Amino acid sequence: MRSLVAPHVDIGSDPRRRANSWAVPDPAFSRALGAAGLIGMTWPKAFGGHERSPLERYVVLEELLAAGAPVGAHWIADRQTGSLLLRYGQEEEKRRWVPGMAAGEIYSCIGLSEPNAGSDLASVRSTARRDGDGWVIEGQKLWTTNAHHAHVIIALVRSEPGSERNAGLSQFVIPMDAPGVTVRPIIDLTGGHDFNEVFFESVKLPASALVGVEGDGWRQVTAELSLERSGPERYLSSTALLLQLIDHARMHPSETLTALVGRLAAETWTLRLMSASVASKIARGEDPALEATMVKDLGNSFEQAMPELIQAAVEIDPAGPEPLGLVLGHLLQLSPSFSLRGGTREILKGIIARGLGLR
Amino acid sequence: MSDQQRMLEEMAGGLFADLGAAATLDSDWGTIKEVALDGLLLGEAQGGFGGSWEDALIVFRLAGYHALALPVAEAAIAAALAGRAAGRGTVAAVAEGSLDQSRFDGVLAGVPWGRGADFVVAPCSKGGAIVLETAEATVVEGANIAGEPRDRLIVTDASMSRIDGDPFALMALARVAQMAGALDAALALAVGYVNERQQFGRSLAKFQAVQQALASFACEAAATNCAAMGAAQAMARGSAPFEIAAAKLRANRATGIGTAIAHQVHGAIGFTEDYTLHPLTRRLWGWRSEFGGDRYWSTVLGGPIVAAGSARFWPDLTALTR
Numbered sequence A: 001m002r003s004l005v006a007p008h009v010d011i012g013s014d015p016r017r018r019a020n021s022w023a024v025p026d027p028a029f030s031r032a033l034g035a036a037g038l039i040g041m042t043w044p045k046a047f048g049g050h051e052r053s054p055l056e057r058y059v060v061l062e063e064l065l066a067a068g069a070p071v072g073a074h075w076i077a078d079r080q081t082g083s084l085l086l087r088y089g090q091e092e093e094k095r096r097w098v099p100g101m102a103a104g105e106i107y108s109c110i111g112l113s114e115p116n117a118g119s120d121l122a123s124v125r126s127t128a129r130r131d132g133d134g135w136v137i138e139g140q141k142l143w144t145t146n147a148h149h150a151h152v153i154i155a156l157v158r159s160e161p162g163s164e165r166n167a168g169l170s171q172f173v174i175p176m177d178a179p180g181v182t183v184r185p186i187i188d189l190t191g192g193h194d195f196n197e198v199f200f201e202s203v204k205l206p207a208s209a210l211v212g213v214e215g216d217g218w219r220q221v222t223a224e225l226s227l228e229r230s231g232p233e234r235y236l237s238s239t240a241l242l243l244q245l246i247d248h249a250r251m252h253p254s255e256t257l258t259a260l261v262g263r264l265a266a267e268t269w270t271l272r273l274m275s276a277s278v279a280s281k282i283a284r285g286e287d288p289a290l291e292a293t294m295v296k297d298l299g300n301s302f303e304q305a306m307p308e309l310i311q312a313a314v315e316i317d318p319a320g321p322e323p324l325g326l327v328l329g330h331l332l333q334l335s336p337s338f339s340l341r342g343g344t345r346e347i348l349k350g351i352i353a354r355g356l357g358l359r
Numbered sequence B: 001m002s003d004q005q006r007m008l009e010e011m012a013g014g015l016f017a018d019l020g021a022a023a024t025l026d027s028d029w030g031t032i033k034e035v036a037l038d039g040l041l042l043g044e045a046q047g048g049f050g051g052s053w054e055d056a057l058i059v060f061r062l063a064g065y066h067a068l069a070l071p072v073a074e075a076a077i078a079a080a081l082a083g084r085a086a087g088r089g090t091v092a093a094v095a096e097g098s099l100d101q102s103r104f105d106g107v108l109a110g111v112p113w114g115r116g117a118d119f120v121v122a123p124c125s126k127g128g129a130i131v132l133e134t135a136e137a138t139v140v141e142g143a144n145i146a147g148e149p150r151d152r153l154i155v156t157d158a159s160m161s162r163i164d165g166d167p168f169a170l171m172a173l174a175r176v177a178q179m180a181g182a183l184d185a186a187l188a189l190a191v192g193y194v195n196e197r198q199q200f201g202r203s204l205a206k207f208q209a210v211q212q213a214l215a216s217f218a219c220e221a222a223a224t225n226c227a228a229m230g231a232a233q234a235m236a237r238g239s240a241p242f243e244i245a246a247a248k249l250r251a252n253r254a255t256g257i258g259t260a261i262a263h264q265v266h267g268a269i270g271f272t273e274d275y276t277l278h279p280l281t282r283r284l285w286g287w288r289s290e291f292g293g294d295r296y297w298s299t300v301l302g303g304p305i306v307a308a309g310s311a312r313f314w315p316d317l318t319a320l321t322r
Ligand SMILES: Cc1cc2nc3c(=O)[nH]c(=O)nc-3n(C[C@H](O)[C@H](O)[C@H](O)COP(=O)(O)OP(=O)(O)OC[C@H]3O[C@@H](n4cnc5c(N)ncnc54)[C@H](O)[C@@H]3O)c2cc1C
Pocket: A109, A110, A111, A112, A113, A114, A117, A118, A119, A120, A142, A143, A144, A145, A146, A195, A337, A340, A341, A342, A343, A344, A345, A346, A347
């Protein structure tokens, strides 16, 4: 793995690209990874997968992230969409999308959030209306990461007119080039372009676009969450900064820096154990939803705290030009998003509190 | 967990729940001896139970959970290192003095239940460890902030032998296991209390601020238990220099967050002598310093990582478990 990844994470290039690298797209890298058999590793061979074990896949993921590899283009397809389609999708749609995903050529995005549905996801208002055999989609998604690179979006919409809350929702697979789909960029506070608005205006879909059971969208979405929440991306987003700190401490020896490296290493080690333990449980067919939520909450807090701790310990300009400063400045600005994306800190703690029997 | 480990857990759990924080060496050590828990880590050939560090984690964690006021971990580690089934041993944090081939003159400090110990295992300044016969030592009794005996032993011309092993690190691991248990127990108390206590016409558990605080505590307790398990498994495989340092740091961190939340949600009742929270939290505060605090372990852990450079960080971390 390490030798495969190395040529793609050029040390000479901008060191900031290694931070939060699961949001850094590089289609050439994704294709190379697909050709090496490292996307869709657990999927059936009939769909371009490699029928490897979930734990083999886990090791590959953490190696990619620890190296700061630009996995953003295919990340969502590999983590979620491919598996979702294989599990719930109709045959035609599986054939259409999954092999390209495994090849690192087809990318996807997740259409959950809307202007009035953030943490309160059950208030989604985008709709699917029956139209002959097929469907027509209307509405808007918001904060859609990767929509400008994606070939396909999985959208959660209201398929039963007049339904309330988490009833009457369904998931649909929508090609991004379907007539009526528009993507508008949203620039984040770092000046970067990762997320978008996605508009659906009378988007016509065939019957096969319904993913899983009509009206079962809520259950399907929540069942994915353990998978989405406990992966190594939930604690490794700032590892590029820890690596810079190690080299800085080597050149400027001080007990403060050595101790900080020690503390950050202890936390990384613990989170890796926790995340891997959830992965093993998922591999055994269990659903460790509560542990997965804890991993995300602890992991996000850790990767979010690291830039501040390092800024306090090192006198360095976070605007650069030193690599440590550049990565620090970049992560300081990105880190607020770590405890928002994929479910906010408060929502996660609410889930944990329910697990403790408090609500 | 194996069937045998489940039996061990049940036996130790029941026993420690009965003995708890009110146990005393004089009246209750016999009970521990009867079930031979002091021989937990000693080889079977030497008259011990031949347990692994995973077995020890189960027992030491339960000792912490029940705030057991007996030196089970100390005795088990001393017996295993010295290879002795007879008598009660304990482990000193520090030994200062002069030694020749077989005699030692000096002071042993930070000795848990040093009073009446037949022998003491201590870290040796020249590497490895020493075993000292201490039945004749002069004891200056002391205690940690939780009231657990932490004595000074002054020994003159004591018989001594050199052994391999790292008693300081093993005791740090034992403390991590105890801290994992004590954090879980304090969390259980807090959850139970907020479900019962009513204010503003409903139980405290219904307030989101309380829920969110306890969720943070639960994450800390889970992280400490996971770290304890990781370090114990590494010891069971042979040695755990990285893991013990990392686990002690993690347990120390969880202690600050966990004890603060446990006390906050309890209000004033948790601050009383009668209520059963302080036997856990005061131990946690004491144990945070014992056998290496943050400053010690963070430099022990960080030093080699910095020296090796960033390219080795991830390969070395993953090599620990593969
Ligand atoms: C970088 C990034 C990428 C994203 N990518 C995607 C994507 O690809 N697809 C997608 O669908 N979404 C995506 N999101 C959206 C993300 O899921 C939402 O931001 C998140 O669910 C929160 O919704 P919101 O932003 O509307 O905040 P709100 O829900 O309005 O919350 C604002 C604040 O109030 C708190 N709050 C809300 N409800 C409660 C409550 N009941 N109790 C206590 N506190 C509460 C929240 O925790 C938060 O702190 C992304 C977000 C970010 C930042």
